[in-house]
Amino acid sequence: MSRTNLVTVAILTLLAVGGVAIPAPAAGTIDTVTLPNPDSPIIAVRLLFKTGSIHDPEGKEGLAAITGLMVGEAGTQKRSYSELIDALYPMASSIEIETDREVTVISGEVHREKLAEYTVLLTEAVLEPAFSESDFSRNKEQALAYLTTTLRATNDELLGLEAIQQVIFDGHPYQHSPAGTVEALKSITLEDVKNFYRHHYTQANLMLGVAGGYPQGYVESLEKTLGSLPEGEPGELAELPEPATVEGRQFTLIDKETDSVGIHIGYALPINRSDPDYYPLMVANSYLGEHRTFHGRLMQQLRGHRGLNYGDYSYIEYWHLPPFTMNPTPNVPRRQQYFSVWVRPVVPATAHFALRDALFEVDRLATRGLTQEEFELARDFLVNYSKLWGQTLPNRLAWYMDSRYYGMPYYIDEIDKRLKKLTVDEVNAAVKKYIRTDDYHAVLVTNNAGEVKAYLEGDQPSPMKYNTPPDKPVLDADVTIQKIKVEPDTISIVPVAEMFQK
Amino acid sequence: MFIQPRILTIALCLAGALVVMPAAADDIFPHKVHQTTLDNGLKVVVVPYDSPGTVAYYVVVRTGSRDEVEPGHSGFAHFFEHMMFRGTERYSTNAYNDVIKKMGADTNAYTTDDRTVYHMVGPAAELEVMMDLESDRFINLDYNEEDFRREALAVLGEYNKNISNPFLPMYERMRELAFQKHTYSHTTMGFLADIKAMPDYYDYSLSFFDRFYRPENIVVLVVGDVEPEKAFGMAKNYYGGWEKGYQQPKIATEPPQTETKEAHIDWVAPIRPHIMAGYRVPAFSAATVDTATLDLISQLLFSESAPLYQKLVVDEQWMDYVSGSYSDHRDPYLFMIYGRIKSEDLVDDVQAAIGKAIADLQANPVDPEKLERIKSHLRYSFALSLDSPNAISGTVTNYLSLTGDPLTVNEVYAQYQKVTPADIQRIAKEVFKPTNYTVVTLSYAEPKEGEAEATAEGR
Numbered sequence: 024m025s026r027t028n029l030v031t032v033a034i035l036t037l038l039a040v041g042g043v044a045i046p047a048p049a050a051g052t053i054d055t056v057t058l059p060n061p062d063s064p065i066i067a068v069r070l071l072f073k074t075g076s077i078h079d080p081e082g083k084e085g086l087a088a089i090t091g092l093m094v095g096e097a098g099t100q101k102r103s104y105s106e107l108i109d110a111l112y113p114m115a116s117s118i119e120i121e122t123d124r125e126v127t128v129i130s131g132e133v134h135r136e137k138l139a140e141y142t143v144l145l146t147e148a149v150l151e152p153a154f155s156e157s158d159f160s161r162n163k164e165q166a167l168a169y170l171t172t173t174l175r176a177t178n179d180e181l182l183g184l185e186a187i188q189q190v191i192f193d194g195h196p197y198q199h200s201p202a203g204t205v206e207a208l209k210s211i212t213l214e215d216v217k218n219f220y221r222h223h224y225t226q227a228n229l230m231l232g233v234a235g236g237y238p239q240g241y242v243e244s245l246e247k248t249l250g251s252l253p254e255g256e257p258g259e260l261a262e263l264p265e266p267a268t269v270e271g272r273q274f275t276l277i278d279k280e281t282d283s284v285g286i287h288i289g290y291a292l293p294i295n296r297s298d299p300d301y302y303p304l305m306v307a308n309s310y311l312g313e314h315r316t317f318h319g320r321l322m323q324q325l326r327g328h329r330g331l332n333y334g335d336y337s338y339i340e341y342w343h344l345p346p347f348t349m350n351p352t353p354n355v356p357r358r359q360q361y362f363s364v365w366v367r368p369v370v371p372a373t374a375h376f377a378l379r380d381a382l383f384e385v386d387r388l389a390t391r392g393l394t395q396e397e398f399e400l401a402r403d404f405l406v407n408y409s410k411l412w413g414q415t416l417p418n419r420l421a422w423y424m425d426s427r428y429y430g431m432p433y434y435i436d437e438i439d440k441r442l443k444k445l446t447v448d449e450v451n452a453a454v455k456k457y458i459r460t461d462d463y464h465a466v467l468v469t470n471n472a473g474e475v476k477a478y479l480e481g482d483q484p485s486p487m488k489y490n491t492p493p494d495k496p497v498l499d500a501d502v503t504i505q506k507i508k509v510e511p512d513t514i515s516i517v518p519v520a521e522m523f524q525k
Numbered sequence: 526m527f528i529q530p531r532i533l534t535i536a537l538c539l540a541g542a543l544v545v546m547p548a549a550a551d552d553i554f555p556h557k558v559h560q561t562t563l564d565n566g567l568k569v570v571v572v573p574y575d576s577p578g579t580v581a582y583y584v585v586v587r588t589g590s591r592d593e594v595e596p597g598h599s600g601f602a603h604f605f606e607h608m609m610f611r612g613t614e615r616y617s618t619n620a621y622n623d624v625i626k627k628m629g630a631d632t633n634a635y636t637t638d639d640r641t642v643y644h645m646v647g648p649a650a651e652l653e654v655m656m657d658l659e660s661d662r663f664i665n666l667d668y669n670e671e672d673f674r675r676e677a678l679a680v681l682g683e684y685n686k687n688i689s690n691p692f693l694p695m696y697e698r699m700r701e702l703a704f705q706k707h708t709y710s711h712t713t714m715g716f717l718a719d720i721k722a723m724p725d726y727y728d729y730s731l732s733f734f735d736r737f738y739r740p741e742n743i744v745v746l747v748v749g750d751v752e753p754e755k756a757f758g759m760a761k762n763y764y765g766g767w768e769k770g771y772q773q774p775k776i777a778t779e780p781p782q783t784e785t786k787e788a789h790i791d792w793v794a795p796i797r798p799h800i801m802a803g804y805r806v807p808a809f810s811a812a813t814v815d816t817a818t819l820d821l822i823s824q825l826l827f828s829e830s831a832p833l834y835q836k837l838v839v840d841e842q843w844m845d846y847v848s849g850s851y852s853d854h855r856d857p858y859l860f861m862i863y864g865r866i867k868s869e870d871l872v873d874d875v876q877a878a879i880g881k882a883i884a885d886l887q888a889n890p891v892d893p894e895k896l897e898r899i900k901s902h903l904r905y906s907f908a909l910s911l912d913s914p915n916a917i918s919g920t921v922t923n924y925l926s927l928t929g930d931p932l933t934v935n936e937v938y939a940q941y942q943k944v945t946p947a948d949i950q951r952i953a954k955e956v957f958k959p960t961n962y963t964v965v966t967l968s969y970a971e972p973k974e975g976e977a978e979a980t981a982e983g984r
Contacts, residue, residue, distance in 0.1 A: 055604065065908075065912060105830075105835050108829045108835075108839075109830045112829070112830040112898060112902055113898045113902055113905070114901070114902075114905050115902045115903075115904075115905035115908075117904070133909075134905050134909060157840075157842075160842065161838070161839060161842050164842060164845055165527055168527075168845040168865065168867075169527035169753060172797045175795075176689075176792075176794045176795060176796040177691055177796065178689060179689040180686060198690070212891040270679075281688075282685065283686070283689075284689050312955025315633065316625075316626075317622050317625075318622040318623070323622075326682070327618070328675070329675075330675040330676065330677070330679050331956040332679070332685070332686070333679060333683040333685075333686050346686075349631060367682065368682065368685045368686045368688075369682065370681075370682075370684070370685065381669050400623060400627060401627070403627055403629065404626040404627065404629045405629070406629060407629020407630070407647065407800055408629035409629075409632070409649055410648075411576070411579070411631050411646055413578065414576070414646070414915065415912045415913050415916070465769065490678075491670075491671050491674035491675055491724065492671075493671075517793075
C-alpha cells in the first residue's frame with residue numbers, strides 16, 4: 024500500500040525549488056492521502072473515484088451521478104437504505120455523495136468514539152450496494168426533480184450557471200450537467216448502473232483520503248477492506264478533447280417567466296491551477312471580481328456605484344454552487360477550465376446596460392491591466408485569504424487530494440509560494456494572453472427573450488435612468504458604457520422547457 | 526447530492542467584572558469561555574481555540590426584523606446591515622475594503638428575525654486592525670442620502686435574485702397569515718412595497734442607527750488564536766468611548782391563534798406542488814424542557830431516520846424533499862414544515878400522512894430507546910459541528926442573540942437529556958392542534974389569456 028504523509032510532503036515542497044508534485048502510488052495499490060491530527064476528536068474519510076459525468080455513455084447522460092447515488096444514498100446487500108440511515112443516525116454521521124464532471128466523491132465525518140461502527144457502514148455502502156428497484160426509482164426521481172423543478176422553475180441563478188457551462192463546452196464531455204438530461208435519465212436502467220459500477224468503482228480509480236484523530240493501523244485496515252474492489256486498469260486519466268474555440272459573440276437567451284435577468288459571460292481557458300500562468304491570472308481575476316467580496320471592480324462598479332443588483336463576480340475556474348458558498352469548494356477538480364463573469368439578476372430595464380458594464384470592466388482589465396498598487400493589494404489579499412479555505416479538516420484533506428489529482432504540490436501552499444514571487448508585469452502578461460471581449464459566449468436568463476434579442480441586435484445606446492444619480496466620474500463613464508457596441512454574432516432563444524431535455 | 530430547495534433568510538454580568546467559565550465536565554460546549562462587560566454595557570466574549578494564526582471576529586447586534594415595529598419599515602434591519610458597509614470619516618467604503626483586502630479577511634454580514642451579525646475571519650495578527658475597523662463603523666458610521674438611496678437598489682436586487690424561488694412568496698404568505706400583531710408577520714427581507722419605498726427613508730435610517738446600534742444591545746465575540754486579556758484590553762480601548770443609548774422597541778404580543786388558516790398560490794411556470802405549514806410554538810427558553818422537547822419532536826418526525834420522513838421520501842416517494850423544525854426565536858414563532866411533492870394528486874396524501882404521524886405522537890408515548898438515539902444524535906452532531914473558529918462563532922452567536930449568554934448552549938443540551946416520553950406527548954398535544962395551524966400550498970396554474978401579467982405581479 025502506498026501512502027504519503029502530506030504534512031511531511033507539504034514541508035518538503037516548501038523547501039524544494041519549483042515545488043514537487045505529490046507523489047503518485049505504485050501500480051496495483053490504493054492511492055492514499057493521510058492527514059493525521061491526533062488531537063482532533065473528528066475523523067474525515069473521503070473516497071474520490073476518478074469517474075464523473077464525462078464517463079456517461081451517449082444517450083445515458085446522468086448515469087455516473089445515478090450510480091453514485093445508488094452507492095451513497097441507497098441500501099446495501101446487508102441492510103435497506105432506511106436501516107442504513109437508522110444505523111448512522113445516533114452517531115450523527117452521514118455518507119455524502121457528489122458526482123461532478125470528472126470525479127465522484129463519497130465522504131463523511133465521524134467522532135472517533137464511533138469510527139469503527141461508521142467504517143463498517145461506509146465500506147458496506149461502497150463495496151456491497153444493493154441496487155434495489157426502490158432506491159433506483161427514488162434516486163432517478165431526485166435527478167429529474169433537480170432538472171425539471173430546481174433548475175427550470177425555482178432557481179434562475181443555478182439555471183444560468185449551468186447553462187453557461189453547456190454552451191462553452193458544447194460537443195465536449197463536459198457539456199451536460201452531471202444530473203444528465205430528462206430523456207437520458209428515463210432510458211437509464213438498473214442494469215446500466217450495475218455495469219457502470221463494475222467498470223468504474225475500482226482500486227485503480229480510487230484515491231482514498233483520511234484525516235484527523237484516527238488510531239494507528241486504521242488506514243491500513245481501511246485500505247485492506249477496500250482492496251476487495253476490482254483492481255481495474257491502472258492508467259492515466261481519461262483523455263479529454265479540447266473545447267471548441269468560440270468565435271465572435273454567441274448569445275443564448277433562456278426564455279422563461281421571470282421578473283429579472285441573470286447574465287453570464289464566458290469562454291474556455293487553456294490552463295488550470297497546475298499551470299504556472301494560472302497564478303498571475305488568479306491575481307487579475309481577484310482584482311476584477313473575487314467571489315462574494317466587496318472589493319472586486321465588477322462588484323464596486325455594478326453594485327456599489329450603480330445599485331444594479333446584489334453581486335457581480337468573475338472566475339477562472341469552475342466554482343461549485345456559487346449562490347450558496349463563500350469560499351471555493353474542494354474535490355470538484357476539472358482539468359479543463361473556463362473564464363466567466365456572473366452578473367446576478369438585474370431588473371429587465373437595466374439588463375442591456377448591465378451587460379455592457381460587465382463587458383466594459385473585462386475590456387478595461389484586458390487593455391489596461393493592473394497598476395503596481397492594485398497588483399500588490401490583490402496579491403496580498405489572496406495570499407492571506409486562501410489560507411482560510413482549509414479551515415476545516417475535511418476541506419484540508421480534500422485540497423490535498425485535489426492537488427494530487429492535478430499532479431501538483433499542495434494548492435494552498437502553491438498559491439502562497441507562487442504569488443509571493445509574482446510581478447505586476449507577469450500578471451499583465453497573463454491578462455493580455457487570456458482576457459478578452461471579442462470572442463465569448465453569453466447566457467441571459469430572461470422573460471420576453473424576443474424583445475431582448477431585438478435590442479441586442481439593434482445595439483442602440485442603453486442609457487441608465489437613476490433615481491439617485493451616482494457621482495460624476497461614474498456618470499461620465501456611463502456615457503461610454505451605454506454606447507458600447509456588443510455586436511452579437513448569433514442570438515439563439517431556448518425556451519426553458521427545452522433546457523436539459525435531451 | 527442535488528442541492529435542495531432552500532428556505533430564505535434566510536447580559537447580566539456586572540460592569541467591568543471579568544468572568545471566566547471553565548468548561549465543566551458535563552457541559553456540552555468543550556471550550557473555555559471568557560467574558561467581560563465594559564462600563565457602557567458592551568459585552569465582549571472570547572473563546573480561545575486551536576486555530577494557529579486565525580481568528581473569527583463577530584459583532585452580534587440583538588436587533589433583527591423582529592424590531593421593525595413601525596408600519597411601512599419592514600426589511601429595515603436587513604437594509605441597515607447593508608448601510609454598515611458605507612463607510613466613516615476615517616475609513617471610507619474604499620478605504621475599509623482596502624484594509625480588508627490587505628489582510629485577506631473573509632467578511633460579510635447577515636440578518637435574521639432576531640439579530641444582525643457582522644462577521645470576519647482573518648489573520649490573528651490583525652485582531653487589533655479588526656477591532657479598529659469594526660468599532661469605528663459602529664461608533665462613527667457616516668453616509669449621505671445618495672449612498673443610502675443607491676444601497677436601497679442593491680436590496681431590491683437581493684430580493685430579485687430570490688424571487689424565482691417559490692418558497693419566498695410562500696414564506697411571505699405564511700407569516701402574514703400566522704401573525705397579525707407581532708412583527709414576525711413579515712420576512713427579514715421585508716414586504717416588497719416597503720423595499721421599494723426604502724430610498725425615501727434616509728432620516729428614519731439615522732434614527733434606526735441611533736436607537737439600536739448602541740453598546741448595551743451588542744456583543745463582540747472573538748474565537749480562535751487569541752489571548753483573552755489582550756482582546757479585552759483592545760476592546761476597552763476601541764469600544765470604551767462609545768455612548769450608551771439603546772432604546773428597546775415595544776413589540777406587540779401576538780394573541781393566541783384561534784383557527785386554522787390556509788392559502789394557495791398559483792405559480793405561472795410548470796412546477797411540482799410545494800407545501801409549507803406552520804404551528805404556533807412558544808418562544809425559546811432554556812429554563813424548561815419545552816422548547817428542547819420541540820427540537821426532539823422535529824427529529825422524531827423529520828430527521829432522515831424518522832418513520833414519517835422514510836414514508837414520504839424513501840418508501841412511498843411522494844416527496845423529493847421534506848423538512849420540519851422548531852427554530853429558536855425570542856418570541857413565539859412557528860414550527861415550520863415544508864417540502865416538494867411529486868404530483869398534484871398526492872398533496873392530500875402528504876398532508877394526511879403528516880397529520881397521522883403527529884396524531885400518533887400525541888396518542889402514544891414514544892419508545893424511550895428512540896429518545897436516547899435522538900439525544901445521542903444531537904450530542905455527536907454538536908461535537909462534529911465545532912470544527913473551526915467560524916463554526917464555533919456561528920453556534921455561540923445563536924445563543925448570544927437569544928439570551929445574551931453564550932453558555933445558554935450548555936443549558937439547552939442539559940434540557941435535551943431531561944426530555945421524557947411524557948414531555949413529548951404533552952408538547953405534541955399543546956402545539957400540534959388545528960387552532961395553531963397555518964398552511965400555504967403552491968402549484969402550477971396555467972395563466973389564462975390576459976392574466977399573465979397580474980399573476981406575475983402577485984408573486
